Amino acid sequence: MxxxxxxxxxxxxxxxxxxxxxxxxxxxxxxxxxxxxxxxxxxxxxxxxxxxxxxxxxxxxxxxxxxxxxxxxxxxxxxxxxxxxxxxxxxxxxxYGPRSSLTEWLHGFLGGGWSAAVRGIGFEILVALAVMVAGVAVGWLLVSHDPEWYFTLVGRDMAGARVPGATAEALRGTLFGEREQDGMSVFAAQLFSNNAQVSILSFALGFAFGIPTLLLLIHNLALLGAMGWLYHGAGLLTDFAAWICVHGTTELFAILLSGAAGLHIGRALAFPGNRPVLQATAEAGRRAAVVMAGVVLMLVVAALLEGFARQLVDDTFGRFAIGGFMLALWCAYFFAFRGGARR
Known part of the structure; x- marks a missing residue:
């Protein structure tokens, strides 16, 4: 056996x-x-x-x-x-693998690919900018007619000492002397976290024909309008604008681009033109993805400005100078610099 x-x-x-x-x-x-x-x-x-x-x-x-x-x-x-x-x-x-190294990709991305993608969604950028300005106006008008709207837009936890009825001195203390104020760092972190989430959601919700993106932009900028109204009442609007300007020209620009990227996808879905919907959406998605890769970089830069520059520069003029320089830098890169990338 x-x-x-x-x-x-x-x-x-x-x-x-x-x-x-x-x-x-x-x-x-x-x-x-x-x-x-x-x-x-x-x-x-x-x-x-x-x-x-x-x-x-x-x-x-x-x-x-x-x-x-x-x-x-x-x-x-x-x-x-x-x-x-x-x-x-x-x-x-x-x-099927990548045809270029990371260094080559970065060179193409920063050398013109990103700016070309941003220029490719120029119409959506104008729409998103108009909506954001409208959002600021909506927030300002709502709280000016009924201050209770302030807590609906800003929230009591985030507001802290920034509440209707606060004295000018108390509000001034929230803008200057930040090196000794741990609470300001917490508020700045909350504000950055909120704006980062808005950037991501503005892009991600674009597939719903861009409608949620528009609503999100209005709501988020209404918060800024409400706070502007508060500081205006205390005669500190210019100082508040400088406080926001340090990182805001980068951070709000990132929100603008992410919202425009979401609208670009939504427009391709709603109005594909002579192309099939899937083809139009795929093309829009590729361009929007390049824009969003840059948005992540902008949010990192905004976080550094918020964590260091605004804390170290404690005067209105210096803050405007930093914010204005960053705004000029981004505009020059996106709309003046062409690089060697092909669209």
Whole structure:
């Protein structure tokens, strides 16, 4: 009985080995050809690759990927599986992987790609800007008619000492001498967190034809209008504007761009023109994604300005100078600098 079992086991192993060898022999030429092409491309020897091999590359990749799938299903030997898995992984990066390094991508992005994408949504930027200005006006008018609206827009937790009825001296204390005020740092962090969330949501909600994006922009800027009304009543509007200006010209610009990016997608969905909806949306989405990658960078810059520059510069003129410089820098980059990127 043991002899029979041993013979059966030996026959099974021999059959499996034979099947593995036959599988390899039938397909090995394609594997070797793909491996040779991939190796040359990995080493940067593109000139040594014939046009015939380049044209055959996608088909060879699919053939080897199919071989790997069959090898897994039929439980071929481990060496063949390991070889095919490594080859398919290498070929994937050659066929579908990124065509440029991170350094090259950053050079293209900052060297004109980002600014070109921003100029590509110029109409939506104008719409978003108009809506944001309207939001400030709405917030101001609401609280001027009924101060209770202030707490609806700003919230009691965020407001702190900034409440209707506060003295001018108390409000002035919230704008100056920030180095000794931990509460101001907390408020600044809350404000930045709120604006960062608005930036992300403004973009993400653009798929709903841009309507939620518009409402979000109005609501967020109404908060700024309400606070402007409060400081105006105490004769501190200019000082408040400078306090906001340090980081606000960057942070609010980021909100403007994210809202415009969301509107760009919403407009492509609602008005695709002569193109299919999916094609129009995909094109708008690619452009908007480039804009949003830059928005993240702007929010990081705004956080640094909010955490350091505004704390260190404690006078109105200096704050306006910093904010004005940043606004001029962003406008010059987006609308004057063309770089070498192609649209």
């Amino acid at each position: 043991n002899a029979v079992t041993s013979n059966a086991g030996g026959n099974a192993i021999e059959i499996a080995a034979l099947r593995s060898d036959r599988f390899r022999l039938d397909r090995e030429a394609d594997w070797r050809r793909l491996e040779a092409i991939v190796t040359r491309m990995e080493k940067g020897r593109l000139r040594g690759i014939s046009d015939e091999d380049l044209l055959a590359l996608p088909g060879l990749y699919r053939t080897v990927a199919s071989s790997l799938s069959i090898a897994r299903e039929t439980s071929l030997d481990a060496a063949t599986l390991a070889y095919l898995e490594a080859l398919v992984q290498r070929a994937w990066f050659v066929v």
